Amino acid sequence: MLTSAFGMVRRAERGNQANSDGVSENTKHNIRGCMCRHVHEGSLPVRQVIHHYDGFWEFNCGVEDHPDLDDFVGLCADCNRERLAAFKMLVDLQPGQWAQRASENDNKWELFLLPPEDQGA
Ligand SMILES: [Zn+2]
Ligand SMILES: [Zn+2]
Numbered sequence: 001m002l003t004s005a006f007g008m009v010r011r012a013e014r015g016n017q018a019n020s021d022g023v024s025e026n027t028k029h030n031i032r033g034c035m036c037r038h039v040h041e042g043s044l045p046v047r048q049v050i051h052h053y054d055g056f057w058e059f060n061c062g063v064e065d066h067p068d069l070d071d072f073v074g075l076c077a078d079c080n081r082e083r084l085a086a087f088k089m090l091v092d093l094q095p096g097q098w099a100q101r102a103s104e105n106d107n108k109w110e111l112f113l114l115p116p117e118d119q120g121a
Helices: 002-021 037-041 081-090
Strands: 031-036 048-051 057-060 072-076 097-100 110-113
Touching (some): 037 057
Antiparallel strands (some): 048 097, 097 110
């Protein structure tokens, strides 16, 4: 399940790059990661934080499946300063690490290492 989640993020990342190709320099967003639409909409709390080897961040609810690219929203560092600050207070991860917590009220994050295949581009 987790492996497929990582694969999904790869697709989402490519989607973000594709999107940024279409916008002019003036409106280019500073995409540093993505979040699932549940987190984006605030309908579910962040339960998984993934920091990919290439520096790309993912924040997701860890509850629902996210089968479609549409389930992820690009996380622009400029447009989401407050949100990003709140996320970074949750957990401080090195590239190649990801973390998960059991529930919204659980402040104990379990740390894991990404599979080696995440490193290959
Ligand atoms: Zn932006
Ligand atoms: Zn979600």
